[in-house]
Structure formats: structure tokens, C-alpha cells
């Protein structure tokens with residue numbers, strides 16, 4: 001695999017190393033950004049901006065590298081048969097994504113639970129699935145649903161619960177300029193939908209503190 005293809009490379013488990021870039025894409029995106037700097041009234045030839053188009057192109061490639069990942073493969077790479085049928089909760093997973101309307105960041109936390117049905121999954125794979133969908137242009141609602149559907153369809157558990165709490169920079173540094181608003185979205189399947197007690201238990205666990 002050549003260096004410039006590493007971002008696109010497919011590995012056994014759906015991971016992609018982000019230590020190298022697709023050079024063709026970087027060059028093409030950087031050329032546009034050089035133009036954009038001029039359009040914004042800047043001088044793209046001044047010292048501080050000389051490498052900026054390339055830096056922005058690399059940053060954007062990183063911020064959207066989820067397109068090159070296969071979230072279902074990530075989960076499949078660490079599924080284990082196990083006779084455990086209580087709720088598994090991974091909470092406070094940091095999320096960084098980009099809103100598809102303004103291409104500005106939204107960020108916060110995801111809280112995820114599932115109830116195994118014969119299989120458990122390696123714990124780290126849950127935040128990896130969150131990243132694989134978050135590192136794309138998104139709306140928070142779709143991101144929430146995609147994470148839920150991926151876990152449900154791959155692991156076939158008794159139920160999945162996803163809650164996300166995010167701040168959107170497009171609502172704070174521009175536009176309506178509300179500095180403290182947090183958007184909460186949720187998505188459930190199976191037992192979390194049909195059983196109020198299970199859903200309440202999940203909501204209690206994600207608000208409980210370790211201290």
C-alpha cells in the first residue's frame with residue numbers, strides 16, 4: 001500500500017491509520033482553500049498563510065476520515081460469545097463531529113448501552129464506532145441513529161440505547177449565538193423501547209456519578 005493511499009486503505013478490522021494523508025486529495029482541496037483565502041480578502045502569499053491551505057486540507061481529511069471506516073467491521077473484529085445478559089453501559093464517550101450545514105464542529109458526549117443476546121463486544125469498539133460515524137459531516141440526530149443501528153444490526157442484542165449531548169459551534173460562535181445551549185438526542189431499540197424500567201435504569205446509570 002502506498003503512503004498516499006493509507007487513509008483509504010482497508011484493513012482486516014475496518015481500521016484506518018490517520019498518520020498519513022491521501023496526497024492527491026490534499027493537493028486538490030488545498031488549491032481551493034488558497035482561492036478561498038483570496039476571496040476572503042487575505043493574501044495567501046503572506047508568510048503565515050503559505051502552508052495554510054495544505055494544513056486546512058489535512059485537518060479536513062482528518063475530520064472526515066470516518067468515511068473510510070467500516071463501523072460494522074470494527075464491531076465484528078471483537079465479538080465474543082458470552083453468557084451475560086445484563087445491561088452494558090459505556091458512558092461519557094467524547095464526540096467531535098462537524099455539522100453538515102455550516103461545516104462547523106459540534107461536540108459533547110455519547111452514552112451507549114446494550115443488553116447482550118449471546119455475544120458481547122470489546123468495550124473499546126463502542127467508542128470506535130462512535131468516531132467512525134462522528135468523523136463525517138453530520139446532524140446529531142442521524143449520528144445518534146446510525147450508532148444505534150450499527151450496534152443493533154451487527155451484534156443483534158436484546159436492545160440498544162444511545163443518548164448524545166452536544167454543543168454546536170454554529171449556534172454559539174455565529175447565527176443565534178446561544179453560548180450555553182446543549183442539544184440532547186436519543187435512540188433506542190428492543191427492550192429499551194418496550195420496557196420503561198429498562199430505559200429508566202439506563203437513564204439513571206448515565207446520570208449517576210462514579211464518586
Ligand SMILES: Nc1nc2c(ncn2[C@@H]2O[C@H](COP(=O)(O)OP(=O)(O)OP(=O)(O)O)[C@@H](O)[C@H]2O)c(=O)[nH]1
Pocket residue numbers: 099100101138139140141168170171175176
Ligand atoms: N436538527 C439539526 N439541526 C442542526 C444541526 N446542526 C446544525 N443545525 C441547524 O441547521 C439549521 C440550518 O438552517 P438554515 O436556516 O438553513 O441556516 P442558517 O441561515 O445558517 O441558520 P441559523 O443557524 O439560524 O443562522 C440551523 O437551524 C442550525 O441550527 C443538527 O445536528 N441537527
Ligand SMILES: [Zn+2]
Pocket residue numbers: 099100101102103104168170171
Ligand atoms: Zn451548523
